[in-house]
Amino acid sequence: PVTIDPRDYTRLALDPQEDGVWIVTLNRPEKRNALDLATVEELVTFFSTAPRAGVKAVVLAGAGQHFCAGLDLIEHHDADRSPADFMHVCLRWHEAFNKMEYGGVPVVAALQGAVVGGGLELASSAHVRVMDQTTYFALPEGQRGLFTGGGATIRVADLIGKARMIDMILMGRVYQGQEAVDLGLAQYIVEGSSMDKALELARRAAENLPLTNFAICSAISHVQNMSALDAAYAESVVAGIVNTQPDARARLAAFADKSAARVRPNE
Ligand code: 1HE
The missing domain is CATH 3.90.226.10 (2-enoyl-CoA Hydratase; Chain A, domain 1)
Structure with missing residues (x-):
């Protein structure tokens, strides 16, 4: 490392x-x-x-x-x-x-x-x-x-x-x-x-998963440099990798079993 x-x-x-x-x-x-x-x-x-x-x-x-x-x-x-x-x-x-x-x-x-x-x-x-x-x-x-x-x-x-x-x-x-x-x-x-x-x-x-942050802090900037057609393609490829990462499964399970925090309006 x-x-x-x-x-x-x-x-x-x-x-x-x-x-x-x-x-x-x-x-x-x-x-x-x-x-x-x-x-x-x-x-x-x-x-x-x-x-x-x-x-x-x-x-x-x-x-x-x-x-x-x-x-x-x-x-x-x-x-x-x-x-x-x-x-x-x-x-x-x-x-x-x-x-x-x-x-x-x-x-x-x-x-x-x-x-x-x-x-x-x-x-x-x-x-x-x-x-x-x-x-x-x-x-x-x-x-x-x-x-x-x-x-x-x-x-x-x-x-x-x-x-x-x-x-x-x-x-x-x-x-x-x-x-x-x-x-x-x-x-x-x-x-x-x-x-x-x-x-x-x-x-x-x-607190976000590292691969999720990688996408947010790399893919969004890269995608801005592309045509809409290529951007949609690149976004799909990144989402394919990020949204199926093994580490995300626990977070999805927590949503499914209702233990994960819900999105609420600000106080
Ligand atoms: C510097 C620099 C610097 C201060 N390079 N030495 N940037 C500028 O045009 C900003 C120029 N700087 C200023 O307007 C002011 O210095 C500040 C508003 C940032 C701060 O003011 P102040 O009153 O706190 O400090 P000072 O008395 O002006 O400076 C203190 C010291 O810092 C002094 O050095 P000393 O050895 O005489 O004590 C200053 O010379 C030094 N200093 N700013 C070198 N910029 C890839 S292209 C990018 C294009 C640009 O970035 S153009 C630069 C724009």
Whole structure:
């Protein structure tokens, strides 16, 4: 079996919980968790390994007052990269973020403070986003003379629509509070700590069967990239495997003998 050793990581703090939930924290608060190449490589390594290492769910967090300030602008400035160099940087970002989105392990982002630029690209690769009262979202690339390179044109446009994304990057518009939830930038907003809520949600997700979570956190994203015809076919194949898994039989039996919880409206 594949194992993950937290001591192999310097940019990320890895904190495995007893129930199979791992807290993964961007750990450069003095740089507002800006994404340098080393951080992106650690994200690639972790999210490439997690699906095979028994990780049941991930809470993705940022240390300090801000979730993530996006691309490490100082590293980018100092490196004075060629177009080809920066293309390869972006491809590593995509490697990391695609491993997150398509890896099959639920990722819940616990957000606070700035979720900007590449930080929003990272957050939008998670399956669930939880914000607190300090969280704000922006795409400052337009003002910095830059463009998004970590998937915002795909994932942020998916979350809020093309026109709103264009407005965000063109005008430097900031979204926060309930409006951000209403638009789809986050699914949850809390009065207290986004970490507490994210951990609660990750634990709940981790109670699902791993193969079911694999389908939810991989197949749904893949299917979005297909024609309706191929999507229906792929969904059928996945359902064929997931809905006949031996581990599901006990859950079906519990429904049949009326010991399983029924679906009821919220209190
Ligand atoms: C950084 C970065 C960074 C902070 N790269 N070092 N992203 C941005 O344009 C966001 C730029 N950052 C900010 O707007 C602010 O720093 C924050 C709102 C995130 C935080 O503000 P604040 O007042 O708490 O911190 P600060 O004083 O601005 O920064 C503290 C330190 O973090 C300082 O370093 P120091 O060594 O002088 O102490 C900053 O330089 C450092 N820092 N943000 C590098 N981003 C694949 S394409 C993706 C395109 C993009 O992501 S564009 C980036 C958009």
